[in-house]
Amino acid sequence: MVSSKKQLAKKRRGPAPKGDYAGKAKTINTRATPDLREALEQAAKKSGRSLSQEIETRLRRTFREEDDLAKRFGSVAAARFFQATAQIMNLMRNPENPEADWLQDPYSFLLAAEVLHTSLYLVRPKEATDGFLAHGLKAELEPVETTETFWRETANSNPSLPLDPRLSFKEWFVRHLKGAIPEIVERAGERAGPPPRERLDDDGLTMAQEYDAAKLVFARRDK
Secondary structure, eight states: OHHHHHHHHHHHSOOOOOGGGTTOOOOOOOOOOHHHHHHHHHHHHHHTOOHHHHHHHHHHHHHHHHHHHHHHHSSHHHHHHHHHHHHHHTTOOBTTBTTSOTTTOHHHHHHHHHHHHHHHHHTSOSSOOOTTGGGGOOOSSOHHHHHHHHHHHHHHOOTTSOOOTTOOHHHHHHHHHHHHSHHHHHHHHHHHOSOGGGOOOTTSOOHHHHHHHHHHHHHHHHO
16 A cells, blocks of 8 residues: 555656756745745746746846845845835826936936935844944044945946957946946046046146155255
């Protein structure tokens, strides 16, 4: 009786995996709601895969998507935060210009900026924070300068250059960004201005020129 049950169980197994799925003998038993089961079966029928292959394909895709999000945003959590915040920001409209989004309308932009600030404030770390403490940190990167540098480099990038597999993600991304939203990149690049060492002071000198002039003065004093 026992042997007949084992034979029946063996007969109920599906066909042996083929193609990319050949040689896969590990099984995972799980339960699914009727609607999910139906959706998976419909997807499998449409793709021509078996139900188990469809499930594995979709599970693998979620890992790839999470890796891509982490690569683009630093972490999956950061990506989800910005996606959620963007949804709220896009709700901010100027009643007199409702078709324009916050990147096109100055009134909507101010509302969207408040949304971003509020969202950042709401998700701040649980530890007690003091806004003045950040100014005393010896951080490797200064926020304003780092942001200006990013937009300046993006504005100066050439999106028409051929794609090179040796490009870093940042090099690829700035070219892609300038090609996708050139007007916005140009706007940000102009406002970022030249690097600090090239900016003119009240005397019309750049930081580099000031530094060279100071070295000359001290050199003369030493003599």
